[in-house]
Each structure stands twice: as structure tokens, then as C-alpha cells.
Amino acid sequence: MFWVPVLVAWLQEPGGAVYGWEDRSGARIQVRTLEGAQVAALHLVVGTGGWAESRERHGFRHLLEHLVALGPERDLDRKLEAVGGGLTADTYRDASHFRIWGPAKAMGTLVAALAELLRPPMLSEALIRRELAVLREEEELRDSESLAGGLLWQMAFGEAGLDPFGDLEAMGGASPEQLQGLWSALFEGRNLVLVACVPDRPQEWADEIRRRVSWPRGDRRASVQRREARPFAWARSDRLVGEYRAAPVRGLDSEETAEALAGALLLSSKLDGGRVLYTPSDLPSLVIVGETRSSRRLAEAWQKALDGWRPADGAAAAQWAARWLKSQLEDPLRAGLWYGVAAVQGRASAPDDLLQRLRGLGSDAVRRGLERFGADKAYLLTGEGR
Amino acid sequence: MIAAWTLFVLGTGLRLVELAAPEQKAVCVAAAVRLPELSPKGVAAARALVEALWEGSAAYSRQRWLGEGALVGVLPKVELTDDALLIRLATAPGRHKVIASFLADLLRSPALSTEAVGGAIQRAREDHRSLWERAVDPRVAQWESLTPRDVARLAAWLLRPDRVGVAISGPFQPGEGRRALEVRLDDWKTSARPAEPPGLLGAGRSELPVGSSRFFRWTAPWTDLSDRGMGRVWLVASALGAGKGASLFRTWRVEDGFSYRQECRLEGTQAGVALRVLLGKAHGLESVPDGWRRLLAAVGAWTEADRLRALAVMGRQGPVPYRDGALALTGFDPTLLEPVDQAALAAYWALKTGRPLSVEAWLAEARATPLEEMKALALDLLSKAQSEDSTSSSNSG
Helix, strand or coil: CCEECCCCCCCCCCCCCEEEEECCCCCEEEEEECCCCCCEEEEEEEECCCCCCCCCCCCHHHHHHHHHHCCCCCCHHHHHHCCCCEEEEEECCCEEEEEEEECHHHHHHHHHHHHHHCCCCCCCHHHHHHHHHHHHHHHHCCCHHHHHHHHHHHHHHHHHHCCCCCCHHHHHCCCHHHHHHHHHHHCCHHHEEEEEEECCCHHHHHHHHHHHCCCCCCCCCCCCCCCCCCCCCEEECCCCEEEEEEEEECCCCCHHHHHHHHHHHHHHCCCCCEEEEECCCCCCEEEEEEECCCCCCHHHHHHHHHHCCCHHHHHHHHHHHHHHHHHHHHCCCCHHHHHHHHHHCCCCCHHHHHHHHHHCCCHHHHHHHHHCCCCCCCEEEEEECC | CCCCCEEEECCCCCEEEEEECCCCCCEEEEEEEECCCECHHHHHHHHHHHHHHHCEECCCEHHHHHHHHHCCCCCCEEEECCCEEEEEEEECCCCHHHHHHHHHHHHHCECCCHHHHHHHHHHHHHCCCCHHHHHHCCECCCCCCCCHHHHHHHHHHHCCHHHEEEEEEECCCCCHHHHHHHHHHCCCCCCCCCCCCCCCECCCCECCCCCCCEEEEEEEEECCCCHHHHHHHHHHHHHHHCCCCCHHHHHHHHHCCCCCCEEEEEEECCCCEEEEEEEEECCCHHHHHHHHHHHHHHHHCCCHHHHHHHHHHHHCCCCCCCCCCCEHHHHCCCCCCCHHHHHHHHHHHHHHHCCCCCHHHHHHHHHCCCHHHHHHHHHHHHHHCEEEECCCCCCCC
16 A cells, blocks of 8 residues: 655656566566656566455564565665665555565566575474564554555455455464465466666566566466455544545446545545555455544545635646656556566556546546545544554 | 756845746746744644635645646645744646746745634644654644744744745746746845744653654754765765665565664754654564674675765655655755655755755765775764654654
């Protein structure tokens, strides 16, 4: 998940030339040329492969992500930093995302790091215990936005919306064998998508990836999870601060996703500490707008935005939303998550389709998007805690 | 190659730096306002002033700022550090005159009506910063008896040409950016120097927050702001805290499972800069002294590979997806920043030192620092660092 301030970019079309192929393992690879990019980034997106979070193993994917990201020799980040690059990893509900980035001239090091990342991880009781200690510390430092996202998803989708951070008690029961099994289930060709965002020489990148990367193979057919939205609800939490409203949407490039994103951006611009939270997914999902500094002003700002509605506001918000997405799709550090998640869910062009929808969005549609955050049409969460 | 800023000093004493950057996709402007040491009431007034400035000026509302920023995907920012108040704005190429007007108007005519400031005080007082943010700036604010008049007095005292540095960068011809700011700020003459705002200046107090996590902070002051001095201390900070290969991350998180978040920061202070190590910890608090000893041992074992890794991180170009430590100068890491952050750092540095920012010179000095010197400096700084923690505090942050 990531927060979207009121953003945007412009210039030429995102995407550029794309080399794509499917490895014998079933892994799908895209090499996208983003001219003018200052860095190259390799985004490895690992689908859930139909492996659903459950109360008993809640957080196993997050724990595994921590362990995998270190690399089999536990020095992957050091190797990348030695050439001016780095690695980040995140666990989302519908995919895990590993991002290797650095200067394009370090192509060999970046691709070698990807190859290492795909090797089976070193797992032992001691390593798992150590990582659990880190996760316990992480849990205590989570901010309101992160906690709000977790709670709203659970309100909206129940067990199918469990917070990917996980449950520390459940994670405490994870054995090396269980995590090894999970790795085998997730890190297999059909469940993997690589999006390489590079400034130039796409053919050379493609050749290097073909030459150096060995994709794990399995015989499972990846399946897609299902989830359905529950009735709207309201909740309070003393663990967080602010007011948050979540509108359910279907499909990455659906009309309602486009409307809700534009409406949320408009609303957030009228708030102190306003934020929009959206995780790209082709499954039923949430667009969340948050007032992160108070639990009292969001409702008022929403009402004022509707009462004082001007078509020009809607047109501006639609433009903002389109420009914001375009900036994401042109950014080598961000584009891979969008295209990767869409591809692992089977619809690689969905981000471009969403961009087209946003560009065609009329003022009325933005108003409908804004209305989706009304008290009777959204999940509501407030908090006056820490 | 990192481009060099050019410094101009206007007749009013205002320092202006410009960088013509043809490859930049946005025009960025920034202002740094020098802050003195603030009393707890002064901290409250300054935080309220930040909130008030967010609302814009008489001529340009916050919605207009947001609209300009939206053209290039940059959210405007006003923030407070130990020794400065920083403003950052950006817009699309070709609009340097517009954004220069915004900045100049905000400095010269902020919207500080009693009503507006009253609202700003209320919002700032809520202080819903995250625990980590409060640990980064743990200055105590005293809100009782603070009035809109106090805030307005502080603003009048601070917002003067001789206390301000401004910066502009973007894809324009050399001199265009400077002229855009100069024409709007050259005649900024304030009336006779106002009296010091009563009760707002003076010794402050810090209390690290207490929440689900406790916080530990070690501070080592650094006063050598020459290129050589900055290059050396930045190298140490990077080896300690920049990236996941840095000692803080390797020792505390990867090897020990001791903590999730730990940072080494270079922060501006009244006396110069300070190297600060910050740790958030919820469990096993009694093991912190031992953790500190392990960190010192790791620094003592630094090899040439550590030095080269730190230099590689310092020299990397372009945006990065995260900031994970060694955040040079109050949250800035000069080579990792977006252009708008670079502009803010340039404005700050011109104001603080009277010299244009030259990250390239810092890098050259860092590269010329051998391993043994880097190690000795790090151990010296860490062994003398003053420690604070929130474990024995009874405040709730």
C-alpha cells in the first residue's frame, strides 16, 4: 500500500517500448523502456498463488518476505549498495513486491541480485526467531495510516482482507519447513512476474536477464483469490489518530475505481494531512481517504465539497488523478508494481486502461466518486489515540 | 556530476541561490528562515506558524499551491527543524515567475489574521505526529497562554530578509530563476527591527516520547562546516546509517534482531550540525547499553568495503524509493533528494554558512578520507555522544 498525496506529472506517454516473454517455467517478464529515467529498477512481483492468509498462518508471507529479501547469503543489500543501488520489499494482500534498483550501468550486478533473490532462502529456527523480534519492533512503530488500512480492509472483506502485516502470535508458530513450503508454493514460475524498468538498451537487459536468471519451476496452476465486500460499517480504534473512509471498488481499471480515485484526491486536497491510499489490484479493493491529523474534519470537508460543488473542481480532480497515475507509470521505481500486480492477476494492460479511464472522466463522474465517501456508502474509521 | 548552485546576496541581506538544471522536470523554489533557540512557548508559536503558513498568503491560497504542485506531482511542504523553518514549492517548467511570486508573497504577506492563527494554534496543538516524528523533534511545546498575537510577533521577527535564504532551480536559462525571485524580493524592506517577541526565545527543553515504543537518542555535535568537515562527517554518517548495508541496520536489525527502525541523521543545530543516532525500541529495553557496545565494536571493525559502500551510497544519483538513514542535515541527504528537497537544502546552506551548497565538494572530501581516519572520527563522535532516552520519562509525548 502507499499513500498518494495530491500529485502528478506530465510529459510523454508512459510505458514506452516493452519486450515481453514467458519463460519455460511460466514466469512472465516485461522489459519497459522509460526514457530519461535516472535509475533502472527490477520489480519482482510474487502473486499469492491462491495461498490465502488465514488466522492460523496470518503473516507467514510477510515473515517470508523479510527472510527472502536478505538474500541467501544475507548480504544482497550490501552488494547493491556497493554500486549505488538498493533493495526494498513489501507484502501486499495480493502480491509481494521486491524492488532491486540502481544505476543502469550496473546492469550485471542488478540482474545477478535478482538471480540470487530467486534462490531458495536460508531458513532456520534461529533466523526466524531473529526476524520475529524485528517484526515485534515493527508492529509497535506502525503509524496511523498503516493501522487504518489494515482495519478498514478487515471491516470490508473479513478474513479475506486480513492485514498483510500479520499476527505475531501466528507468525511465532512458523517453522522452517512451513516457510520452505510456502516459498516453494509462491516462488514458482507461473506465480512470478518481472517488470524491468530501464532507461535504454532494453534488448541488452532482456539478454542479460535470459542469460543469468534461472526461474524456479513448479507444477501448480496459480489461482486467484476471491473476496466480497461486506455491509458498510463504522468503527473506532484507540491505536490510531484521524478519520478514514474507504470506498469499495472492483477491478483495477473499473469505472468506479477511476471515479473513487479522483473523488478521493479532491477530498484529500481539502484536508490537513489528507491522504489517499490505494493498492493496485484487479480484485475487489478499497480506495481510502484519510484525514490523518484529526477525527473531526473529514465529514465537514466532504459535505463542504459537495455543497460547494463546481464542475471545474471535478474537471481539475480528474486531471490530477490522470496525471498522478501517469507519473506513477513513468517512474521506474513505481511503475513495476502497477504492471507487475496487473500481470500476475492476468490483465497486464489494466494500468494503461485505468489511465485512459481517468483521462476520460467527466465532472459528474468525479462527483459520483466523491459521493462514494459519504457516511452511508463507505467504511468509516476514527481514532483519537496516540 | 552534481550541478553547482550560484549564490547572490541582495541589498537587503537576503541570500539567494540559483541552479539552472535543464534536465529537471519541475521548477522548484524553497525558503529557509533562521530560527533561534526557542523556549517551550516559542516552540509552540513556531509550530503554529508552520500551520498558518500552510494556509498560504493573502494573494495565494493553499488550494492554489496545491494546484501548482499537482502539475508536477510535488506536494508543497512547510516544516520546522532545530534551527530553521523550511518552505518547499514546485511547479511545471516555464512557471518560474508564478512560483517565485507564491514564495515571495508567502514570506512578505502571510495570511496571519487573528482568526486564521487561532485555527492554526488549535491544529498545531493537537500534535498528531507519529511517535517517530516526535522522537525526531522532541522539543517540548508550551501551549498555555499562547495567543495569536504571539505567533504574529514571532512571524514579524523571523520573516525578514536578513534571516531568510531562498533557492530556485529548474529548466530555465541561467539568471532567469534568480531574476524571477529578485524582482519580487529585492524591495522587501521591513520596518525597523521589531523587538524580540517576549517569552518565545531562550532555552528549550526536549522530552523523547513514550508510547508503545521508547526512544533512545545519542547526539554528537559537529562545528566544522567547511567542505572538508562536511565531507568527513557525512561519510561517517553514511557508513553508520545510510542503507541496509550500514552498521546500524546490519548490527542491530540483521545480526541482532534488536530493532526495526534505527537512523543516523545529520541535523542542523544552533551551533553547527549534530550527528544523531536514533533508536525506537519496544522490547528488551535493558539490552540497549549492550546494543550500543556492539555498534561501537562494529564500527571498530570497519573495513575498506564499508568505506567504499558508504561512498557509493553517497554518490548515487536520482531518486530512491526510501530514505533509510544518514539523513544529512535535518532529514536531507543531498544526493538522494528530489529536486525540491535539494532546493530547500541549498537555501538552508546559503543562509547558514553564507556559501552556496556544493555537494560535489563534500563528496570529494569524503573520497579523500582514508579508512582509519573515518573509523577514528566515528569512534570519537560516538564515544562522546550525549545520550537521552524516554525510558524513565513520565510524559506521554
